[in-house]
Amino acid sequence: MKWLHLSDLHLIYKNYDTDVMRVGFFDYLKHHFEGKVDCLFITGDITHQGQEFTDDVYEFLNNIVIALDIDKEKIYMIPGNHDITRTNLMGNVIKGILSENDCRKAINEIDADSFDVLYKGQQGYRALYEKFLEREYPKDDLHFVIKTEDYNIIHINTCLIAGGDNVEGRILVGLQKLLNTMSEISKEKDKVTFALGHHTVNCLNDAERTSFLNRLSDSEVDFYLCGHVHQSNIHQESNNYKTVHMFTAGANVVDGYSDTIFIEGNLDINNGNVEVVYHTWNQPQEFWHISNSLDRRLVQGSYSFELEKIKKKRIQKKM
Template identity: 35%
Template sequence: METNFIQISDIHHHFSNYDSLKMRLMLEEYLKELSQGTRFDFVLITGDLSDKGAGFNDEISGFLDLILSSLNLTRKDIFIVPGNHDLKRNVPRKYVIEGIKASLSKDELDEALKTEDTKGILLESFKDFFEFYKEYTEEDYPRESFHFIKTKGKCNIIHLNTCLTAYTSNEEGTLLIGRQKLIGCLSALKRDPSKINIAIGHHTIDCFHPDEITSIVANFDDFGIDMYLSGHVHKPKYHIEANVHTPYINLVSGATHSDDYAVGGFISAKVAFDSHELEVQYHKWHNVDEYWSTTNDMGRLAKSGTLKHKLKKFEKRAKQLDVSVDLTSLRDDIEDKVRIDEDEFKQFIIDFHQHPKKKGEITSYQTKQKEIEEKFDNMRCSSSFEKMFLDYAQYFTAIEEILNSTSYIEADKKEIVSELVIETYLGIHSKYDSGDVIFTTMVDAIQKQYSETLSYSPAKTRRYIRILTCWSIYDCNIFNENKVEA
């Protein structure tokens, strides 16, 4: 499985000299060529659609439409954050920002945003952008949130407004992100190791105040950001942040206009979930000969034309999924391979119910029974697990004989097995993505809880618990999640 996307930045559409016009015109055809061999899933626009606060018009919308149609995408497949040229600057904004930056408090921006007057002045500058965003995407920009998350397939796209304190030139190294707002946004990310977290913003990380940089990097690490895509500097580059627990990559796109400073370019990227790798290609506009192509002049790691970056988070997940559950050893060698004495097994069930370790009422309910084969597929169970389950299925009749009669167990104790298995399952299933691993972890936990209560050998106790757990799967109490789509 893979996800492919395009990042385009710094369009500055009002800047329309010959080179810029030709670059944009040829971009449409070039993207069509790329889409012939690759199915793209979405487009990221990282700010400065406009130029010097000149506002938004139908030409900007038309240009974005051409980009999307070239990639066989629609307006539902584009994600946009503002740049410093997309806002209007005025004197009140200048004074408010100067006051915020002059404060010694690390929380000054967040505190200022809690004041309606100050927040209103800062947000007023984005009015044109907000109106354009709503008209183009048919959705309101979450202006009150400042930073927010949208989901596309297996990607969380974290939108960061890096322009909250932008108002003048040469302000790199002084910008503020609003750290309370940042962690408020990032903490909403679900801890889902199967999804990739893509943060997008206009400014590069080093445009922020040094104190802010430290916090941004730490929070990207703590909340599992896999990559940060930005623009602003009009020159493509990349940087791998290694001083973190899980290295993430900063990708910076070139510009989509041409002047004496800007390097024309954009980024295409592929997330290969099977190989746990991000593959990035930088595309460059050649002004002299007037054509687009991939480029390999982005440094040593990209000398082949493709920058490859291992997604450590997915590697960790793969190791978890590759945990070998040796179902032969689970049968505890010689004793566990002996055919079960049915009378002894029935007595085990009775003893198990007469010595509950968990007191109090736990509501038990059953979902609509699904085909066992579908459960195995959804829970990523191995063929060996399925064989073990079928071997144990012959004993389900004994369990039901016990539980369907009050001759063996008092009526008020009949739910003990189901409740214990369900509770154990609920406590661990979200931690693992393999049904084999979930099953083995459950058996470990239940055996540990009852090891000193039941007078059976450890091998028999373990096997009986496995049978009871398999019966709970059959009875539709557990294994109802879909780990494939999660």
């Protein structure tokens, strides 16, 4: 099973270096991955600073589909904070929630009118989702699960309050809604499970962070894929019942700050061996290549480990 993980496309953002990189990006995808990718994950910030999802955005996304030769039913994506249309009313609702002594309780018990104010900011993203992926967006669910025969994908919408000021490190996902969503896979924990979220765990509010990690562990999530920070990262959350492997992709921009990086994952479903490869853009020389310098664990060009879930199955079969 091979997947690619892209994040923070910021497609309205343009400059010369980014334009050159994106031309090379499509050539690189086609040359190395055409017809070989089983899943494509996009973890938010498709547009930039709440701007419209223009025809150029759809063209870019469809060019990815063409380069990979992938069915759209194998593409899974979530919104980012830049995919939100902000309003003053939204900002006031968010400010009120974060000012509560127990903000975790406040977001769990949010009234319908306040929720609608926040959720309406993602209306443009939901329209993009349906037009591009050609399937209905589950509008009644903040978070939702897509189940397949071989794996589950939990879509965690981390952007409900992301349209406010000074929310960095204070993100609330709404743990009650997340718990309800994860209950849908309570009898399918033996499947490989991905969770997608735009924000890293460190971006979450202190009031939710520990319980959020518990939800991932208790639902036996194998991979948490995210973005937002524009800096790539590898992390194993092992201080729990179940290890969760966390991967942060970079951004699809060249701006002097961002890691211009996407991630490739490979899973051998028979023995549980996983290999993760980071692909990066060399801006001075203008070419894409495999990176072995972002993390000491990538020194050989990939980060490898064994998935506990499949290892356990294999041992049980031998007994």
